[in-house]
Amino acid sequence: METPLRSSGPFWLLDPVGNTAETARHDVFRYAGGARAWQLPMVFGGVLLVASVLGGFTTDPTRFMNAYLIGWVFCIALALGALFFVMVHHLVRSHWVVVVRRIAEVTAASFPLLAVMGLPVVISMLTSDHNPFHHWTHPHEGDALVEAKDVYLNVPMFLIRYVVYFGVWSLLGTKLYRLSLQQDAHPDERIPAKQRWWSALGVPLFAVTAAFAAFDFVMSVDPHWFSTIFGVYFFAGSYWTFVAFLAFTLAWLRRTGNLDEVVSANHYLDLGRWMLGFTVFWAYIAFSQYMLIWYGNLKEETIWFTHRMEHGWQYHSAALLVLHFIVPFFFLLFQGPKKNPKWLAFWAVWFFVMEWVDLHWLIMPVYTTDVVSAGGHASTMGWMDAPTGLGLFLLFAGTIYWRLSRHPIVPVNDPRLGASIRYGHV
């Protein structure tokens, strides 16, 4: 019989489980980052977001809503990467990962909050044509391609899928999070099997929902365009970003003295390998998508890239090639940067920026192209784009660190914990 974990009462949206920090069995497993670690990002994020709303939403609501969508999808990508990280390592019974897994678990427990963070987008879809999806929520007369997709691309159907995606992700994320905290408080040998069971169920559900969410939240911003690989592309960036977030968080926790001698160079090396691996994987998927469309040269497909090769977007495209792939690839090939937490933290920040640039490049050109084709002028990088995204990310990261501060930062009773610590010393 499971002893239920305390609920966190009015804060259930931010953290479904009450404070369990006392279950940390050793100081090195206890959060020692101080409250400022989550307060500062929240305050800065809040300020940036308020400034963007005041300055942006009032002057150019469509652009602001696009920027908001980009920031929100960035946070979803981060949390989805975390969810996949947790599940896949449960399934392969990974040892090394145990000491860093809690950070992934607290990130993957964010989906109820993310569902709420998406409400401004939903409200904008319901109330006005100043929304990123206006090409299909308010289609032009005679847009036959969009009309043909009406059965799928309509607001009620979108909302149903929204509920399904966040329902599935929240269920998986929260369940795996609770099981892990349960293990801290009331050790039970049967928990790893349950975690595996949920992960086995979760991976196929994850694949379908993440791919279709990528179609819905990102690809359908331009409803005329389509690409079967798009879900994989989104996933590649998503996992890439989360592994960077994990490395960054560890490097920072290390400064506070947490996890000292628990997370070692070997763990960083493995995270660095994931970062390198997914740098290559992202490039492989991006190249496949680009090359096949370029080669086929069908107008209905190439137009999407054409929009990203003109009016200043060509520099973003080039930046993606050079800074999302080539530069990090050549640095992370070497062991030095992968073993060094400071270097990894540097690359992590780099990855956050590039993932955001990538999402911005996927979404924002639809808006600027609309403006330009209406005879106006739109910069590729509006002043509110980055502050909105950074504001949302900081707020979101603040909630993750707040959650982390309320629990042991390592699954202290995981039966593989010893092996994971020893892995650092071989």
Add this chain to the structure above:
Amino acid sequence: MQAHTKDLSFTAHAGSYDEQAPLVQGGLTFHDVTEMVSVHTEKKTPLGWWVAFGVANLGVLIFLVSLTYQIYNGIGTWGNNVPVGWAWDIVNFVWWVGIGHAGTLISAVLFLFRQRWRTSINRAAEAMTIFAVICALLFPTFHVGRVWVVYWLLPIPNQMEMWPQFKSPLLWDVFAVSSYFIISLTFWYIGLIPDLATLRDRAVEQGKKLRATIYGALAMGWTGGNRAWRNYEKAYLLLAGLATPLVLSVHSVVSFDFAVSIIPGWHTTIFPPYFVAGAIFSGFAMVITLLVVARKVYGLENLITLDHLEKMNIVILVTGTIVGFAYITEFFIAWYSGSVYEKYQFFNVRMRGPFWWAYWTMFACNLFFPQFFWMKRFRRSIPFMFVASLVVNTGMWFERFVITVLSLHRDYLPSSWGYYQPTMVDVGFYVGSLGIFFTLFLLFLRWLPMVAIAEVKGVMPEADPHFYHHHEGDGHASHDAPQLARAHD
């Protein structure tokens, strides 16, 4: 261990949690492993081997007859005809290349992922890769028609200033598959060196001079010394690093053959990762087909255990489901694209067209059938997995057939629509390629250690440098008491 200074000793109990069944079972010693693998290359050739070899050679004969007939008469002896210009030749090419992928995945990718269970299956899987790539290369080679000028595929400087079309994925294939073949062969050979040296040393002991000379030359003076091992392991890691991107690139390039064109059903961006997943899927199925038989016949059940087979079945489940999800994505996007040609190809031609049976065979074999592997009972049942492995490779053959032929026989112009039927020469080529594959594989089983002896020893408890501090012996055979007897208990 520094962590102890902080008294994390309460985490120490955990070490034994995952102690599953050992990778090598039956209480074998180092010497037993050497003995039970090497002996099959040293004993008198068994009758069963000759029978199998004879059957496989019959296949080679069929191949040679079909080949002679085809070269003499031309490509028209195949069923390929407008609009179906690519058919069994390309289907078989892709099928064989795909099968090859498991070997590289097991030997290189699982090595990088530190999956110690790979050690007893990698040798045979890599051999399978090399033979499958050889079979694959037969088809495009003879599909060029005038095979005597096949070297024109290579960019060889010539006085006519004639160069291959560098923008064509067919040329990329030449580079991708040949570099794959070269790397796989090198990787396989490097891995073989310590074991070849073992066979050499045994031949010397047995007084077989010729054998010792041949294996000696192949072992390149391997001493087993510290420096030799150091260099060996560095080379092995580097080759694993080189081979890993090849697992992705080869079948991606194969998928480009289709996907760069604008034929409905071919032109879809998910092809590269989806082909790679399919390749791994079919390759693991072939490894199961081969090893389920080989481990039984050669008495290697303690090295290639049921746990190994179960893990491979899980890979089959995962990759099969990825392939199935790719099918579903293709359907969805075909509809979502709004393109009438895409919709027609997917919803009419494939599901209800003249080849509907091929389509549904593919779907059932690849997406539905592997789902049985969710249940442990099926994952660990030898008869079931053997059947499943055959079903999977049937399904994957049909997948390539569906992609190649179904898309071509209903293209943009209804006036050029047609039907496709293979000829006896097509069948002869395919059956013949199986014959070539099994001939090569049987020769491998006969002359080379089919399990990586040195690597398997590395995952046994005896490999721990402290093992003999609290265990008797030193890991070497005592000559008066042959220990192999215990292996056959």
